Amino acid sequence: MRTASRGRDTSKWAAILLFLPPALLLFSIFVVLPAGEAGWYSAFNWNGFGRPTRWIGFDNYRFVFDNRAFGTAIANNLLVIVVSLVVQLPLALTLALILAERFRGAVALRMLFFLPYILAEIATGMIFSFVYDGNYGLLAAIYGWFGAEAPHLLASPATAMPAILVVIVWKYFGFHMMLFIAALQGMDRGVVEAARIDGATGWQLQRHVVIPLLHPTIRLSVFFAVVGSLQLFDLVMPLTRGGPADSSHTIVSFLYTFGVMRMRVGFGSAVGVILFVICATFAFTYKRWFMRDE
Amino acid sequence: MSRIRLDGNLAFRTLFLLAAAIFVATPLLATVLGGFKTLGELRTNPFGLPHDWQWQNYTDILLSARYWTLLGNSLAIALLTVALTLITASMAAFVFAHLRFFGSDMLFAYITTGLLFPAATAILPLFIKVRDLGLLDSYFGIVLPQVAFGLAMSILLLRRFFRDLPPELLEAAVVDGCSYIGFFGHITLPLSRPILATVGTIVFVHSWNAYLVPLVMLNNDRLYPWPLGIMVYQGEYSSEWHLILAFITLTILPTVLLFVFAQKHIVAGLTAGAVKG
Numbered sequence: 001m002r003t004a005s006r007g008r009d010t011s012k013w014a015a016i017l018l019f020l021p022p023a024l025l026l027f028s029i030f031v032v033l034p035a036g037e038a039g040w041y042s043a044f045n046w047n048g049f050g051r052p053t054r055w056i057g058f059d060n061y062r063f064v065f066d067n068r069a070f071g072t073a074i075a076n077n078l079l080v081i082v083v084s085l086v087v088q089l090p091l092a093l094t095l096a097l098i099l100a101e102r103f104r105g106a107v108a109l110r111m112l113f114f115l116p117y118i119l120a121e122i123a124t125g126m127i128f129s130f131v132y133d134g135n136y137g138l139l140a141a142i143y144g145w146f147g148a149e150a151p152h153l154l155a156s157p158a159t160a161m162p163a164i165l166v167v168i169v170w171k172y173f174g175f176h177m178m179l180f181i182a183a184l185q186g187m188d189r190g191v192v193e194a195a196r197i198d199g200a201t202g203w204q205l206q207r208h209v210v211i212p213l214l215h216p217t218i219r220l221s222v223f224f225a226v227v228g229s230l231q232l233f234d235l236v237m238p239l240t241r242g243g244p245a246d247s248s249h250t251i252v253s254f255l256y257t258f259g260v261m262r263m264r265v266g267f268g269s270a271v272g273v274i275l276f277v278i279c280a281t282f283a284f285t286y287k288r289w290f291m292r293d294e
Numbered sequence: 295m296s297r298i299r300l301d302g303n304l305a306f307r308t309l310f311l312l313a314a315a316i317f318v319a320t321p322l323l324a325t326v327l328g329g330f331k332t333l334g335e336l337r338t339n340p341f342g343l344p345h346d347w348q349w350q351n352y353t354d355i356l357l358s359a360r361y362w363t364l365l366g367n368s369l370a371i372a373l374l375t376v377a378l379t380l381i382t383a384s385m386a387a388f389v390f391a392h393l394r395f396f397g398s399d400m401l402f403a404y405i406t407t408g409l410l411f412p413a414a415t416a417i418l419p420l421f422i423k424v425r426d427l428g429l430l431d432s433y434f435g436i437v438l439p440q441v442a443f444g445l446a447m448s449i450l451l452l453r454r455f456f457r458d459l460p461p462e463l464l465e466a467a468v469v470d471g472c473s474y475i476g477f478f479g480h481i482t483l484p485l486s487r488p489i490l491a492t493v494g495t496i497v498f499v500h501s502w503n504a505y506l507v508p509l510v511m512l513n514n515d516r517l518y519p520w521p522l523g524i525m526v527y528q529g530e531y532s533s534e535w536h537l538i539l540a541f542i543t544l545t546i547l548p549t550v551l552l553f554v555f556a557q558k559h560i561v562a563g564l565t566a567g568a569v570k571g
Contacts, residue, residue, distance in 0.1 A: 026441055
């Protein structure tokens, strides 16, 4: 018995010592360390060469908050969240309720709606910079049918962000729809059937039986919508690069434009820390308040 | 079918589905077809079929070394990322699934903090780190950060699957004198092909589409993956939309093909997989 257990112990520790370090090392070096260093670097005025020496305390944070484009970026991120909740989520939910049933073409439509989600953001942004192009674009052609002059949506500060919001809905609603369809298919049909036998029909059934059963999935979908919007960057670059006049920046495109491109390591790190705090605070409070049961 | 006919709002549903399908499909179809047109026709007929199919737009790109270099880079980066992720994540997940020791819970919690924030939050320190390691302008300068940022999700998914495998297997194997490492190699991995395929597919798609990390880590355009390359291409051919559309089509084609063939894994991985966050 003793030798067997000792052999087992050796085997156990051999596995632990061989299997854990690669993942732990990679994660520590490329995720945890940089996240911590962002906090350290954000206290310096540093262009990335040599070592950081010019300590300026919290000044970088003041510079960030004093930058008007950062205010716009925060507002735009909030706008994306609002549109995700008010437009995208109801759209995804409605389509899921329809497409979760079996009929000819349902599966093909699901796949069509999911397809934009797996396309690269860069490709999606480019496709829509064509759609919006004032000379050659699809929108220009539609205006042309009515003999109207096509607007250059992406070239005007008033319309650039709304145009991006449409692309966001186009690209991401299919993902949320699939979340709902997966939940609907895993749902206990007995409850729904029982309600149907009790006389609930159509919209009543959806409103009072199916949708309440979907609440955990809705909370999850909201979670993904918020986290996704906080990371928004790739899509903005081919469309507007944050312009015109910094009107369509997101937090990450702001970080890239004002931090990375100008190699202002301290400033960019401060933006990163702010984003980190927003993400972590949101994830913690949301999970605590809304997803306790999961 | 009968249930649908009973629903009074069939017409509404159909219209709604049709509108959504047009909204989604039109930009995609117009992109593919636009690549077959001349610039002049694109201006007068952006929606319809081309009058005169310009296959040359596509063949010129397909015969250019540029296109294949971009795709080759993307493929190399994505495959390296997938391989390294699957190896490191499955080993770690195995330990977290089956072996308890002092601090194992803490280490697991440590790894899952990776779910809290995106790579963008630490992109500048990450750049400095990769530079100090001498990995700028190399595949691994992109691969290693991508693997590291994908570990939390991958380990979570794999661990859950490993735990759901019948526990009698492990007990029987251990009684028979099989080591944990042997069990992992001979039993766990072969039984876990579905989840490995799912995780591999998610990681592949993320890497294939990635933009920010390669953008920051690469100066040498010979190493550019396609999202960087296509941005350069657009800069060069700024208003020759017919060529840009053909190029976009050819770069999203691999994604679409992958989607068609690995549909099950992609949908399962990106939705159900995302569920346990």
